[in-house]
Amino acid sequence: MQLLTSQQVQTGFGKFADLVKQQGSEPVIITQRKRPTMAVFRYDEAMEMMRLSAKMRFIQALRENAKDSREPTDEEMAELNRLIDEEREIVYQESLKKNERK
Incomplete structure (x- = not known):
């Protein structure tokens, strides 16, 4: 460090x-x-930390809202990762557009 x-x-x-x-x-x-x-x-490290943080919040929400205390399925985790990647790409593209206007 x-x-x-x-x-x-x-x-x-x-x-x-x-x-x-x-x-x-x-x-x-x-x-x-x-x-x-x-x-x-680094950008890639920060994005990975954000993805892991979002995943942990999602898991915590599932645990709090679930009637049983099961772990999320692989399909649920894959869907979460897909949603996060889509959102990250949207934010990145919006950032690029803003920078082009300057």
């Missing part, structure tokens, strides 16, 4: 971006006034 100050990020964003890409699954931690304030991950 790499630690950088916000000033280092501001003055050397290109180097910062390269560092984030090289870190693999490890975050780059940004500090302000000597305290950690942000963790920056």
Whole structure:
């Protein structure tokens, strides 16, 4: 895990971006006034964390709402992953469109 100050990020964003890409699954931690304030991950790592987080929330909702405490089926999990991937693609495409307009 790499630690950088916000000033280092501001003055050397290109180097910062390269560092984030090289870190693999490890975050780059940004500090302000000597305290950690942000963790920056590579895009693919962040998307994977979001997918896993959504999956865990879905499983928790299933458990809370189910009359029995069964685990979700493989089909339910596949459907969840499909829905998440579709939503991520929609958000990504919308982001691209906004950036093209600028």
